[in-house]
Amino acid sequence: MKSIAKGIDVGPDPGGIEPSLDIFQNSSAKQAHSTSVNSSSERTSPSITAPTEVETGFISVYMDYVFPILFPFYRPYITRGGRSWLLSLAMKNHGFMSSIISISSLFLSFIPADISVGHEACASKTWDELQKQANAGLGSIQHDLERIRGRGVENSLLDSVHLLANMMQQLGFELAIMPSGNWQTHLDAAVGLFEKILEHHGKTGSTPQISAVLCNLRRPSWAPDALNTEQGAFRFFSSILLIADIISSTVFNRRAKLFTYHYELRHSGLRQQPSLDLEEITGCQTWVLLVISDISALSRWKTDQMISGELSRDELICRATSIEEILHKGLENLDRHGEKDQNSAYVRPLESLLNQSGSPCGQPYALSRGRVPLTRIWIHAARTYLLSVKLDGDTKVSVLQTSVEHAIHSFGMVTSSTWLRWLAWPLCVTGVNASKEQRPAIRKITDSMYNMKSFGTIRAAFDIIEKIWHSRDASEGFLDLSTCLGSLGYKALLI
Known part of the structure; x- marks a missing residue:
């Protein structure tokens, strides 16, 4: 199975997409911009064609069975938008749909739905679908990276959130299927993208704020407490990213790279809804992970x-x-x-x-x-x-x-x-x-x-x-x- 690193390092630019993510750096030639985003004017990933019956089946399996097992603590209430952003993002972004199908296929190969006659043939078909969709997901990440390379993160908030979601999905997929040291490259890339999103879309003062990004993703027509697709995705995958960064700091015996953003989490107790809630992912209260x-x-x-x-x-x-x-x-x-x-x-x-x-x-x-x-x-x-x-x-x-x-x-x-x-x-x-x-x-x-x-x-x-x-x-x-x-x-x- 081709690794994510190999997948995202291949591109027309010899510099590729290395962990430094230099494609996300500011360029003096970039046009001036505002930190707030006009969602209607930003070009986003085009909606994909209607999913096939097989794809619909895999998405249904993911929503109903796989996701609740992988993330048993993540159950946002209906007034917060529930988990509908998952389906919405899959409909908007081909790479995210591919990652959902890959993870569903992997999950069913690990834990079969049935062991009756015909299971081996079904498992073989599932594995073929896994390989196909994993490669499609890597290709989508490459495509999205190239597009953001041209426009810059400062002009691509929605696309950047979609890319962060795809990166974290692919990282989780690779950690599940074949443990190796490749994750460091992928995690560094996601950290770099996250920091660029905060740099360009999270400024409210001297220190970027996660809450400011969520605010910039807000749509005026939505209920104040309900999360739209991009807000739900950013909140969910940023939580996983911060957890991964904290645990990786114990691996490399160093301070977490995203330590700067822990301050906002440490002081969010008085807010009705914190910007990120790591407990929704791990089942453990956020403060322990920060310790x-x-x-x-x-x-x-x-x-x-x-x-x-x-x-x-x-x-x-x-x-x-x-x-x-x-x-x-x-x-x-x-x-x-x-x-x-x-x-x-x-x-x-x-x-x-x-x-x-x-x-x-x-x-x-x-x-x-x-x-x-x-x-x-x-x-x-x-x-x-x-x-x-x-x-x-x-x-x-x-x-x-x-x-x-x-x-x-x-x-x-x-x-x-x-x-x-x-x-x-x-x-x-x-x-x-x-x-x-x-x-x-x-x-x-x-x-x-x-x-x-x-x-x-x-x-x-x-x-x-x-x-x-x-x-x-x-x-x-x-x-x-x-x-x-x-x-x-x-x-x-x-x-």
Whole structure:
């Protein structure tokens, strides 16, 4: 299967579309523009021809079965536009439709709808469709890149949002089908495009704001709270991008590239609807993921100080302790108010009826009551990561084992196997730091994730844990998380 990197690097310009995304840089020859966008005047991707019956079937499978399993926490209410933007974007953009069909085909090859007579022939046809649509999706990305190259991101907000959606879809597809180190190139490209979108369409002052982009995508004729196609796509895929950037920072032992935009997320608590809600993707409260970014930045600082020979243990302990206090207070608040706050949420009439009927379109209220353990798992995994950065010597072993034990206990409280897909990173952090006595409990968790093992990131997490256990058995030493995540011969992005 051709990688996304190879696909987007091929083009008439020898410079290609490298991760630097120099095609998105300003040019003095570009015409002046306003940061606000007139949606009616911007040329967007032409609407595709009516889908065939087979394509319609794949889109239906994606909307009804695949997407709810891949993103079980993403259920925007009807007054926010629901998930209709997915279908609308597929109708507007050929590349997005191809990505939907590719992912549906891949999903059905991993988890067949039926195993009756004729399944093998159906699986073969599905795989052929996967290859066809994956190549079509790559071609569409190339085409969209070339068009934006000519017009500039400053004049192509809608097209840029469509391209970001396609890039993130293709990244997710490749992570699922064949784990490798190629994701870094693709993620860097998406990060570069996101930053250009914010630079040209997110200015409200000295610092670009995600909320300003959403405002520029707004259509006056729409209800204030309802998201149109481009708003829904930008909000959803930007959330995934920020999550991927945070997790990749733990892989490369550095500060997250999009750290600048975390400020807006940290201070959005008073707003009725935050610009981005990472919990809609992972099931984990946003603040925990932002703390993980802080820990990776601390780990980078520690490494730099060690290289220069200027590491102060007191300073390290002080910095780590301030982060640990945030985790501790957050966990206390979760234990004190988590279930109570969610159980007291207002339930709207249609929402109540959907929940009573057992409809897959039921809303977050029905889900949230059992979702608190997910945030606990991420908190304990984050604390384990922090302790591995903060501590050395014999104290490290005993304290880590206690933190691991808390995470294991929280894993046992997860009530849905589909939720486990978004726990690859916490599982890996927990597993690589587990003692020999804790390994059976870790294997029990991995057994519960067996149905998801076909997906690349879950499989990679399992393989990393086993490899690190073998390494520790041989040397009895602990490895830092970045080393663990690179132990398979490539850097693993566990999202």
